[in-house]
C-alpha cells in the first residue's frame with residue numbers, strides 16, 4: 001500500500017472521511033488524496049516525497065507561492081511575542097487600514113477568522129440594518145457553510161429554496177431566494193415581487209465555486225441598480241476574488257461599488273483571516289456600536305494578521321498583477337491550444353490569477369452550461385496530470401490558481417505534460 005493510501009486509511013479512522021474539508025477526499029474524482037508534507041513556491045510534496053506543480057494554492061491564499069520567506073519570517077517574528085491575546089493590537093489596525101486603502105468601497109472593516117464567518121455576519125448585518133429578512137443568492141455561488149446559505153434553488157423561478165445540507169431546517173432557508181447566476185431578469189422579477197422584503201443580494205462577482213464563471217455584461221451593474229432602487233444591501237463576496245483577480249478585486253475591475261464586501265483567502269496569506277466591511281453607516285450597526293452581534297476569540301489573531309500584512313505588502317508592489325495575469329493567461333491559452341490540437345472539446349478562461357478549465361467547446365456562462373461539461377473527461381485529465389506531477393483542484397467545479405512563482409519554466413513544464421495527456425486522452 002502506498003504511504004498516501006496508508007495515511008488515508010488511518011485518517012479515516014479518526015476523522016470523518018479522512019479529511020477536515022470534504023473536497024480534499026477526492027470523492028468527485030475518485031482515488032487517493034495526496035497527504036502533503038511540505039510546499040515551496042509553485043510546488044508541493046506529498047508524504048511519499050513526490051513533487052507536484054500546484055494550481056490549488058490552498059484554494060487561493062498562496063498567491064505569492066508557498067512558504068514565501070518574508071511571510072514565514074513575519075509569522076515567526078509575531079509568534080515569539082505571543083500567539084493570541086484576546087485584546088486589540090496595533091497590527092490589526094495596520095491590516096484594516098491597508099484593506100481600506102486598497103479597496104475604496106471599504107470605509108470600515110472588521111477582521112474575523114474565515115470566509116464563512118465574514119459572509120454569515122455580512123448577511124446578519126444586512127438584515128439588521130434594513131430590518132428585512134429575505135436574501136437573494138445565486139445557484140452555484142458558494143458563500144461558506146452557514147445555515148441560511150446552504151440552499152439549492154426551488155423548482156419554480158421564484159420559489160424559495162430547499163436546504164442543500166442535512167441538518168438545516170427548511171425554515172432556516174425559507175428566507176433565501178436562490179436565482180440563476182447571470183440571469184438579471186430573474187432578479188428584476190424577484191425585486192418586483194419581494195422588493196420591500198429583500199435585505200440583500202450576495203454574489204460572487206466572478207464565480208469561482210462552480211469552476212470559473214464570469215459575470216455577463218450588465219449583470220453586476222443591474223444588481224447594483226436594483227439594490228439601490230429597492231434599498232437592499234449589495235454584498236460582493238470577494239473571499240476568493242479579493243486581491244486575486246486584481247489589486248482591487250472585481251470591484252476594481254468593474255468600477256461597481258458594493259455596499260459590503262467579504263474577504264478571506266489572500267488577505268490571510270495562508271493563515272486564518274477573514275474580513276467584512278463597507279459603508280460606515282452599515283458597519284455602525286455592528287456590536288459594540290450597534291445591535292448586530294458578532295465576535296471571535298481568535299478574530300484579528302496576531303500571528304494570522306502578521307501573515308496577512310506581509311502578504312498584502314508584497315502583492316502591493318508595482319507590476320505584481322500584470323505579471324500574475326500574464327502567466328495565468330499563458331497557462332489557460334496553452335492548455336486550450338494543446339487540447340484542441342489533440343481534437344478534444346476543451347476551453348479555458350482566466351482573470352487575474354484565477355483560471356477555469358472546461359471540457360466543453362465553449363466557455364460556459366451559466367450554472368446549467370457548466371454543469372453540462374464532461375466530468376468524466378475531467379476525471380481522466382485530473383488523474384493523468386496528477387500522475388504526471390501536476391496538482392489541479394480535485395473537482396470539475398472549482399477554479400484554479402496561479403502564484404507569482406509560476407514562472408515560464410513552470411508553466412511550460414505544465415503545458416508539456418498536458419500535451420501528452422491530451423494526446424493520450426484522444427487516443
Ligand SMILES: *Cc1c(COP(=O)(O)O)cnc(C)c1O
Nearest residue numbers: 114115116142143144239240264
Ligand atoms: C472559500 C469561500 C468562502 C468560505 O471561506 P472559508 O474561509 O472556507 O470559510 C466563502 N465565499 C467564497 C466566495 C469562497 O470562495
